[in-house]
Amino acid sequence: MRTYLVTGGAGFIGSNYIHYMFRKYDNEIRIINVDALTYAGNLENLKDIENRDNYTFIRADITDKEAITKIFTENDIDRVVHFAAESHVDRSIKHPEVFVNTNVLGTAVMLNCAKAAWELPDGSFREGKKFLHVSTDEVYGSLPDDGTSYFYETTPYSPHSPYSASKASSDLLVKAYVDTYHFPANITNCSNNYGPYQFPEKLIPLIINNALQGKKLPVYGDGMNIRDWLYVDDHAKGIDMVQENGRLGETYNIGGHNEKRNIEIINIILDTLQEILPDDDPRKKNVSKDLITYVEDRKGHDRRYAIAPDKIKAEIGWEPETMFAEGIKKTIRWYLDHEDWMKNVTSGDYQKYYTDMYEGR
Numbered sequence: 001m002r003t004y005l006v007t008g009g010a011g012f013i014g015s016n017y018i019h020y021m022f023r024k025y026d027n028e029i030r031i032i033n034v035d036a037l038t039y040a041g042n043l044e045n046l047k048d049i050e051n052r053d054n055y056t057f058i059r060a061d062i063t064d065k066e067a068i069t070k071i072f073t074e075n076d077i078d079r080v081v082h083f084a085a086e087s088h089v090d091r092s093i094k095h096p097e098v099f100v101n102t103n104v105l106g107t108a109v110m111l112n113c114a115k116a117a118w119e120l121p122d123g124s125f126r127e128g129k130k131f132l133h134v135s136t137d138e139v140y141g142s143l144p145d146d147g148t149s150y151f152y153e154t155t156p157y158s159p160h161s162p163y164s165a166s167k168a169s170s171d172l173l174v175k176a177y178v179d180t181y182h183f184p185a186n187i188t189n190c191s192n193n194y195g196p197y198q199f200p201e202k203l204i205p206l207i208i209n210n211a212l213q214g215k216k217l218p219v220y221g222d223g224m225n226i227r228d229w230l231y232v233d234d235h236a237k238g239i240d241m242v243q244e245n246g247r248l249g250e251t252y253n254i255g256g257h258n259e260k261r262n263i264e265i266i267n268i269i270l271d272t273l274q275e276i277l278p279d280d281d282p283r284k285k286n287v288s289k290d291l292i293t294y295v296e297d298r299k300g301h302d303r304r305y306a307i308a309p310d311k312i313k314a315e316i317g318w319e320p321e322t323m324f325a326e327g328i329k330k331t332i333r334w335y336l337d338h339e340d341w342m343k344n345v346t347s348g349d350y351q352k353y354y355t356d357m358y359e360g361r
């Protein structure tokens, strides 16, 4: 039975990945989820699996070398899947140092502890041990709005926000471990994810949540920035396929060629809500395009991201399964059916964050 150490498993993608892995492997694997439970981590995301015998949650900070060493010492870890990070660009603009600490130092601690646990006296690594570092397409910078250029694995890094700079730094550390020690690692750089359990500071859940309450829908700048959207289960599948079938030491881009302008996303959400909410649902009357409010652009806002997934398709046979039209409906339905989840995560600190970010603009 393979043992996985998943960091950041209480967050958006990490929790979806854990669900995906138990659906796929059931009792053939064991997962240890290590998460500091920051504002973005929520154990409710994992409620339905928390009592499994082959699942353990450990609350720890990835920058805490002693805590991470203890986990490696007490468990024979076969796979690390490293999601834990500070992940929101707007927060990184306000507090860059928090991002350097978690994303750069935290990744260094994870690499160092895995290396210490897996390295043999001759400097090689124990058979079958693998580390996968989950990263973003934002490390490549911004593309022209031409619809023809793409990010490849060979595209030079050119991060613009403190978030993407910290993720780029963590990627480079992983590459350095591969080059220096032949450390058994892979990196995946994925485009924007959407799906259940995403914290509503990010575009799609923010718009759904605000629209249902008749609150303003803030749109940065001219709303024409382009992101390449992927349903979160397709990302989870890509991570698993890269870890099992990828060439060690290699980077794989993950994306489904699904570019959309931010304003397009907002209109799709509003149209879908109008279509699927029953007429007698009191929230339906709140949903209106009049709520769209253009606000001052994000500092250093990248114009366009677009992934070329040629390598992962050709080498590993990964393909996205969920088309956007279907995925967005599924996602909206999930948020409609999980109002309590939304209420819980948007209570307390979220209110202060939201007011600081958007009110009074």
Ligand code: NAD
Pocket (backbone or CB within 6 Å): 007, 008, 009, 010, 011, 012, 013, 014, 034, 035, 036, 037, 038, 039, 040, 041, 042, 060, 061, 062, 063, 082, 083, 084, 085, 086, 087, 088, 102, 106, 134, 135, 136, 137, 167, 189, 190, 191, 192, 193, 194, 199
């Ligand atoms: P998230 O913010 O929803 O979750 C991050 C998780 O990490 C939370 O559970 C949080 O509690 C935990 N965490 C934060 N700091 C920690 C620390 N110091 N120690 C231990 N745990 C800590 O993020 P997400 O959107 O799920 O992203 C997960 C990973 O995927 C990140 O590395 C991110 O860069 C990458 N990624 C995200 C996207 C996207 O669209 N969301 C796209 C590509 C790559």
